[in-house]
Amino acid sequence: MRNFKFILSLTTLISFLSACDIRVLNPKSETASTQTDLIYFSFMIMVIVLITVFAMLFQFVRKYRDKNNNNDIPEQIKGNKKLEWTWTIIPILLLTILAVPTVLATYSQSPNGKDYERNSKDDTVHIQVEAEQFSWSFIYDNGKVSRDKLYLPKDKTIVFHLQSKDVIHSFWIPSLGGKVDVLPHKENTMEIKNMVEGTYQGKCAEFCGTNHTRMRFTTHVVSDNAFSSWLNKK
Ligand SMILES: [Cu+2]
Incomplete structure (x- = not known):
C-alpha cells in the first residue's frame, strides 16, 4: 500500500512536471550554448572524479579486506609525501581547468559592465523589460509595448534592459539564456546572441508572490522581416 502511494505521488509529480513546457539544457542561442557547454564540461570533470574515486574504493575494499577474520590491526603508516602532494595537486589542477x-x-556574458549606446546603428535591438506582480511588459525602441509576449528578430543581438516596478523578479528564457535578476531601482542588462527561430517559454524564476507561477511569457524568435512587420503593426 505504501509503495502504491509512493508510485502514485511520483507519477502525479512527473505528469505535472511534464506539463511545464520549459526545457533547460536545450540551447537555442549562442549565449545558452556557452552556458550549456560549461555545465556539461563541469559535469564531465565531476564524472571522471566520481569514477576514479569509486574504482579505487572498490579496489581497496577487495584488496585489503580481512580474509582470515582475525581482526588484525594493519601496520600503521604516518605521512606519505608522494600521496599528499598528489591529492593536493590534482584538485588544484581540476579547479584551475574548471575556472578558466x-x-x-562569465565575463563575456556579463553585460552589466558594458556601456550600451542606445542609439548605435549596429545590429543590436534594445528592449526595455518591466516586471511587476505578475506580468511582463516589453517596450521596444519605437514605443511599442507588448505584454507577456516577446518578439525577437533572429539575426540580431538582443540587449534586454531589465527593471522591476515592485519586488525582485528573475528573467528567464531557459532555451535562450540563464536567469538574470530583475530589481527595482536598478537596471540589469542581458545580452542574447545568434538565436534559432522558434517559440520558447519564459518565466519569472524568483518567488515574488501568490501568483508567481503564472508569471510566464512566450518568446517568438522570428525572421528579421517578420519582426519588422510585427513591430510596425499598430
Ligand atoms: Cu516574479
Missing part, C-alpha cells in the same frame, strides 16, 4: 572557461564565459 567559467571566468571567460
Whole structure:
C-alpha cells in the first residue's frame, strides 16, 4: 500500500512536471550554448572524479579486506609525501581547468559592465523589460509595448534592459539564456546572441508572490522581416 502511494505521488509529480513546457539544457542561442557547454564540461570533470574515486574504493575494499577474520590491526603508516602532494595537486589542477572557461564565459556574458549606446546603428535591438506582480511588459525602441509576449528578430543581438516596478523578479528564457535578476531601482542588462527561430517559454524564476507561477511569457524568435512587420503593426 505504501509503495502504491509512493508510485502514485511520483507519477502525479512527473505528469505535472511534464506539463511545464520549459526545457533547460536545450540551447537555442549562442549565449545558452556557452552556458550549456560549461555545465556539461563541469559535469564531465565531476564524472571522471566520481569514477576514479569509486574504482579505487572498490579496489581497496577487495584488496585489503580481512580474509582470515582475525581482526588484525594493519601496520600503521604516518605521512606519505608522494600521496599528499598528489591529492593536493590534482584538485588544484581540476579547479584551475574548471575556472578558466567559467571566468571567460562569465565575463563575456556579463553585460552589466558594458556601456550600451542606445542609439548605435549596429545590429543590436534594445528592449526595455518591466516586471511587476505578475506580468511582463516589453517596450521596444519605437514605443511599442507588448505584454507577456516577446518578439525577437533572429539575426540580431538582443540587449534586454531589465527593471522591476515592485519586488525582485528573475528573467528567464531557459532555451535562450540563464536567469538574470530583475530589481527595482536598478537596471540589469542581458545580452542574447545568434538565436534559432522558434517559440520558447519564459518565466519569472524568483518567488515574488501568490501568483508567481503564472508569471510566464512566450518568446517568438522570428525572421528579421517578420519582426519588422510585427513591430510596425499598430
Ligand atoms: Cu516574479
